[in-house]
Amino acid sequence: MPAPGPTLSKAAPPRRSVPPPAAPAAPGAAFARNLRHNLTAHGFLIGAVVCFALFSWYPMVREVFLAFQKTESGQTDWVGLDNFATVLNDPAFWQAWRNTLLFTVLALVLGFAVPFAAAIVINEFRHGQGYLRLLVYLPVMLPPVASVLLFKYLYDPGYGLLNELFGVLHLPEQQWLQDPDLSMLSVVVASTWMNMGGATLIYLAALQGIPGELYEAAELDGAGLLRKIWHVTIPQTRLILSLMLLMQVIATMQVFVEPFLLTGGAGPEGSTTTVVYLIYQYAFNFNDYGAAAALGLLLLVLLSGFSAVYVRLSRAQDE
Template identity: 65%
Template structure:
């Protein structure tokens, strides 16, 4: 009797467990999945709310403000009057010309130099970690510190650059004080301070290229330039396209370096950009409607450009 009673009691004791009932394991797994999904959706909702508050709300608010005007605390709708005002501003096309010039210089210098540095770092076999830190170091500096450093370098009297040129018996330059060299000087400083991130991204893309492709290029007798043109660039085309788009969008919104190095306008308004003009409308003239209207112009230009580039990249694939 005792031998048969124990299993019966054990069976009765375990019969009430949800996992031993029909479908109990499935319900337990479902509840665990629901809890995990709720946690994941909680983090996702937080990120979406931050994105809405700090990204989309300012964009919508700017769009509304571009059709409004505020005087003595009273806001009224003015339609397209703000857009017309900024369009007929005498410095409107000057700002766009300088912005396009800055973007062009940044592409020639700031887009090509990081890629070349990444190719060189990828070919090195010693001190790679040290050189990566050295290249990325300017990115870790506060922007103001980097700007002050370059203001010292560019000083026409005791600056480092003119001192080096004088030591080599070469003609010196006015750098930031000349309308001919102010913009290119700002581009050089901005490239030095921001090239570290782009270099590391290019380096990561280069290290994902299979070595067999370079071995095949060696067997075909390709030189260094042949490997770069036929192997490196095609294999990193997607990264190059993305970085090109991001750099153009970023350089067309340049403000910090221009404002801190040249005061915004520069000699003969040679460094006045569209974003600096937005700053002038908002914080010097206290005309937030016109500032929003000019920002809307810039948003439309960047949106059209980004759409065209995305479409071309998709067709190229």
């Protein structure tokens, strides 16, 4: 027999080569890579920042400088607090603030309560809520000029629909926009109709988030509609109501479009002159941009306080 040959050992698996350690990334390489991956998003973000910088931040900064400057014959000089003294010594300044506060109070009575009541009514319907939401939001989609022209027709003392209705009811006709005692109320009614749609939808969303068990428990306790609203609806929507109240105060303090288009701005005996309209007069009627900027800065400081409260409440809601 032939001698047995040498036995072959089991072949060992090939060794895998270990790659050398990667060289450290150059400074800024990670940033450049992320920038390339998010180039589209950064492009949209940069566009928004540029728009805000040009049309929001720059005008505010420029207003601060203008409030302490005066330009005459093409020459600009620093005048300190002279523009503020000019504004404060103007009799129209205090009248404008009184009118603005009156508009704010009336707008809170109507523009704050009416959308909330409308949301409660819509929430009670089990069918057709979509059509009702569309109906209540339609005035917001109309151009402000079209809405104002509609109300000018309604308020017309000769052939206006309101006076026609008063005649049918044997009531005395009214000079809605010509009477100093009625002009501001007429402006508030028009403004409420034009802007209540958004607030109504926000209130409706808040109402639909209230658990139905709370209303069932209130009904078992014998609570009627008003008691359910007072003890269930309002406490459950208290934070939303507070936020909307502050937002409405901030918005109504800047009212301009409605009185400007309905009564020409000043109104009979200055009854609808608001702070923003007075700023418009200083800038474009009197060519006193320094006084306009000073008054705008005063309004900005006041509204910044309300905005700070709004931000604080918003954070509380998020928490």
